Amino acid sequence: MNVTRKGEKVEIIGAQPEVGAKAPDFSLGNLNDEVVNLSDFTGTPVLISVVPDIDTRICSLQTKRFNQEAANVEGVKFITISNNTKEEQANWCAAEGVDMEILHDTEGEFGEAYGLFIPAMGHLARSIFVIDKDGNIVYEVISAEISEEPDYATALEQAKAAR
Template sequence: MKVTKKGEEVEIIGVQPELGAKAPDVSLRNLKDEVVNLSDFAGVPVLISVVPDIDTRICSLQTKRFNQEAANVDGVKFITISNNTKEEQANWCAAEGVDMEILHDTDGTFGKAYGLFIPEMGRLARGIFVIDKEGKITYEAISTEIAEEPDYDTALAKAKAAR
């Protein structure tokens, strides 16, 4: 699949999981350096917000928006994943007052499993996944233009419907 970054085409590797398929289980580390497995959230719907670089404007807006929504939506676990280091993520969260679960995919584990890794940039493509209580993917949206915000309303509606 190809996406664009400010109009320039870049290729992402891997295959995005199919809707209705079991979500690939990956293990990433959070800001406390604890290992978090996506399977740890079995029984709870999960909205995964994927951003290329937390320190950029659109990624910052996306993460802050879902952090705000996480405080208002009961019964859904919100997670943001980026390629940033733990230190970069921690510094950004402290500066922005964000307290949602942030995971770092510094080696591309998540990106490859979910078909979002852009080798030439060493970054993830922008995307959103909703995983239902049974661990199946009920929504996925890969932004065709990395520099544009995703459709928050649709993603939130799908996450709420998965409760």
């Protein structure tokens, strides 16, 4: 699959899971040195916001927006995933006052399972997944232009509907 970055075509390697399929489980570290598994949230809908690099403008905006929404949407677990290091994520969260669950995919487990790695950039593709309480993907979008913000409203509607 190809997307663009500021108009330049880049390739995403791997196959993305489809809507209706069971979401691939993963085990990633959080900022508290705990391992978080997707299966830990069985019974609760999950919105996964994937950003290429937490230290860039659009990724920062996306993460702050979902952090704000997490405080207002009950019954949905919000998670942001990037392949930044734990230290980069922790420094960014401290500077921005963000307290949502942020996971680091520095080994590429999530990127491989969800088919989101862009070798030319060394980052994950900007995307959003909504997983229902039974662990099935009910919404997924990979941004066609990764330097643009995603459609927050649709993702939030899908997350609320999954409750």
